[in-house]
Structure formats: C-alpha cells, structure tokens
Amino acid sequence: MTRILHLSDLHFGFHRRALTDDLLHRVNDVRADLVVVTGDVTHRAKPAQYARAAQFLKGIETDWIAMPGNHDVPLFNPLLRLLRPWARFRQTISDQLAPSWRSGNVQVLALNSADPFAIQRGVLRRGQVAAAMARINPDLTNIVALHHPLQHRPGVDKNLARRAALTLEMLESVGAQIVLSGHLHVWSAGALLDPVAGGRVLQIQAGTALCARPGDMRNEFCVLDIRGPELTIERHVAPMDHPGFLPPEYLHFSRVSGRWHPGGHDPDQETEPLPTEPGATDTALSTAKTG
Template identity: 55%
Template sequence: MTRILHLSDLHFGFHRKELIGPLLDRINRARADIVVATGDLTHRGRPGQYEKAAEFLERITAPVMCVPGNHDVPLYNVPVRFLLPYSGYKQNISAELAPTMQSGQVRVLGLNSVDPFRVQRGVIREGQIGRVIGSLDPLSTNILALHHPLEQLPQVDKELSRRAPEALARLEQAGVHIVLSGHLHVWASDALLARTAHPKVLQIQVGTALCARLDDRQNEFAVLDIDGTELTVERHIAPMDQPDFQPPLIQRYSRASGIWEGFDQDSDIPILPGATETVFSTA
C-alpha cells in the first residue's frame, strides 16, 4: 500500500496562523510516502510569503512534491509577473515546476497549469500533455497533480483551464488513474465521478488547507491509501470556527471493473459559494 497526502491552497500571507500547528501535526502523523501540494502556496507570491511557505514545507517529515498555483506568481509586480513569473517559487520552493515522484507502485506526475498572463484561469499546454503521457508507468497507479482542475461542477463560476477537456480525454486514454487539484477552495470527488464522461479517471479536488477566507467555511486536506485497484480517501476537515481538524470522513473507491466506483461514502456534498471569486479575492 502507498499513502499519498494531498493538500492545496495554503495561501501563506492570508492564512489561519492558529491552524499551522494542527495541520503539521496531522501531516506528520499520517506518515505519508509522498506529500503532494497542488499550488497556491502563497497568497500574492511575495518574498515574505514564500519564506513562510518554505519554512512550513521544511517541517514536513515525508518527501514533498509541489506544483505552482496562480497565486504563486506576483499579482502587483507586473514586470516580474510577465518576465520572471516563477523566480520566487524556484528560489524558495523548487527549481522544478513539474516534478515526478515514485513510491512503490504509485507514480505522481506534476504539471504546471499556471498562465502568468491571466489572473485566475489556467492553461494546459500541448507539450505538457505529451510529456505526462510519455512519463506514465503502465505497471503503476498514475496520478496527475496540478493546481487547476481538468473538470468542474456546473455550479462553479470560474473558467476552466484552456485545453482542459482535451487533456482529460487524452490522459484517460493513456492511463492516468487519478487527478489531484485545488484552486476552487471546494471539495469534489463523488459529485464529479457521477457526472463525468471519463470514469477511468478519479478527480479529487481538495479545498484550501490554510486560507483564512471566511467564505470558504472550512480548511481541509486528504489522505489517499492506494492498494492496487483499491483506494481509501480520508478527508480531514477543520471548520473555520474550530481550532483543529475533526475525525476524518472516509470514502472508498475501486477501479477493479475498469472504471472508478465509490462505496460506503461519507458526505461528498460540495460547499458553495467557496468557488465564487473576484479578481482580487483568494481563489
């Protein structure tokens, strides 16, 4: 069995300071094989925010793999945003924007979905799809990790990333089994599985792990236990009015039939309007 811990949208610079300790405690007690952080590590891509994010990541005892989010490029420093958008990320987090990590029979492939020329909307570039497909392991559970979702529920009022539908279709055909993303500050897995035209891919969209925006209503992260074709997901939730995480909700899945199916699920009702945003708000 391989354990992957997935968190996203830390938003250092606009984060719940009192939740840092409980979050780190839960992460380290999980003893994950890989911790995957899918972007928006900072709120505005500022040096001090990157320092806080880097310090947090250094305190995680498991191997950590990150990809950038749209908030990780400077919003107000326009020259840097357009000419050196990832300078802060590369200096403080990682020189790699699309890393790959393997643990046992699980391969996690990162993809940078950020478009520095757009404030919020992402982009999946043609070359990125081919790179991911060329890096898949036919003997492993292949997981794609990126900031922007490849599909979203109809209630979400954001623009889907450019080329996302094409990417999802091609990646499913090539053998991607799970997609981890964030960005929306809204959890979705079962609701997406129920309506998707791509049931060979389980899309897990986590909410925000630390952002202090009250409209999000809660902070959360997920732990995935992968055993061949079987998957158990622990969803750890900390309501905004509580100082710690509640006992996890459990969701179980199987792809033994060739497509993903969910069993004995706890609640998977997405919380809205956490997905609503304006240009200068968080998500």
C-alpha cells in the same frame, strides 16, 4: 499500500495562523509516503510569504512535491510577472515546476497549470502534457497533479484552464487514473464520475488547507490510501468556527472493473462509504471575486 497526502491552497500571507502548527503536526502524524501540494502556496507571491511557505514545507518529515498556482505568480510586479514569473517559486520552494515521484506501483506526475498572462485562468502546456503522457504506465497507478481542475461541476463561475478538456481526454486515453487539483477551495471527490458507468479517471479537488477567507467555511486536506485498484480517502476538516481538525471522514472507491465506482472495500475501515461530496461548501462555488 501507498499513502499520499494531498494539500492545496495554503495561501501563506492570508492564512489561518492559529491552525498552521496543527496542520503541520497532522501532516507529519499521517506518515504518508508523499505529500502533494497542488499550488497557491502563497497569497500574493511576496518574498515574505514565500519564506513562510518554505518554512512550513521544510517542516514536512517525508517526501513532498509542489507545483505553482495562479497566486504564486507576482501580481503587483508586472515586470517580474512577465519576465521571471517563477523566480521566487524556484528560489524558495522548488526548482522543478512539474516534478514527479514514484514508489512501487504508484507514480505522481505534476503539471504547472499557472499562467503568468492570466490572473486566475490556467493553461495546460502541450509540451508538459505530452511529457506526462509519455511516462504514464498502464501497469501502475498513475496520478496527475496540478493546480487548476480539468473539469468543473455545474455552478462553478471560473473558467477552466485552456486545453483542460483536451488534456483530460488525452490523459484518460493513455491510462491516467487519478487527477489531484485545487484552486476552487471546494472539496469534490467522485462527483464527476458517471453515477452508473463510473469513470476511468477519478478527479479529487481539494479544499483550501489554510486560507483564512471566511466564505470558505473550512480548511482541510485529504489522504489517499492506495491498495492496487482499491482506494480509501480520508478527509480531514477544520471548520472555521472550530479550533482544530475534526475526526476524519472516509470515502471508498474501487476500479476492479476497470472504471472507478464508489464503495470499494477497505479491510481496515468498517465505516460505511460517505456521499462523494460530504459537507461540500455550497456557498464557496463563487470564488472569482476574492480568489
């Protein structure tokens, strides 16, 4: 089994300070093989915010990879934004903007979807996508991680990243099975699968792990337990009106047939499969005004 923890949208500088230590404790308590951080580690890409984000990430007691989000590009320094948009990220978080990781039969390939020339909208760069496609191995569980989702559910008022639809099609064609993303501050797992036919790519969109915006209603992270074609997702939620995290909720998926379907078998967990979007934030779909 491979255990991967997915964090997104930490937003240090506008984060829920009272939850920070508990989040780090729980991240370490999960004992994941890898922690994947899909962008927006800071709120406004300021040096002090990057320093706080780096301090948190250094406290993670396992391998981790991170990629930038749109908030990790300087907003109030136009010259730095245009000429050296990744300087602070490289100096404090990681010198790799599209890192990768592999253990056993699971590999994670990151893409940097942040665009210095846009405030929110991302971009999928042809060279990065081609490099990721070249590394996808159909004999492995291939996970692609990036900040911006490759597909939106109905009702989302943000624009998709440029070339998102094409990228999803291309990744699916070479055997990518899971896509991890963030950006919307709204949890979604399996909602974009065809309810009858399933799908070859399971898109898992994380809520925000620490952002203090009240309209998000909750902070959260999830854990993926991968056993060959079987996947169990633990969703850990901390409501804004609660001091910490509630007991985890479980979702199960299987791709034994070659396509993902909810309700896979997890021998260690007798909980019945939950709906694919348990407790999703209904009011947080409109995030463009403050995101």
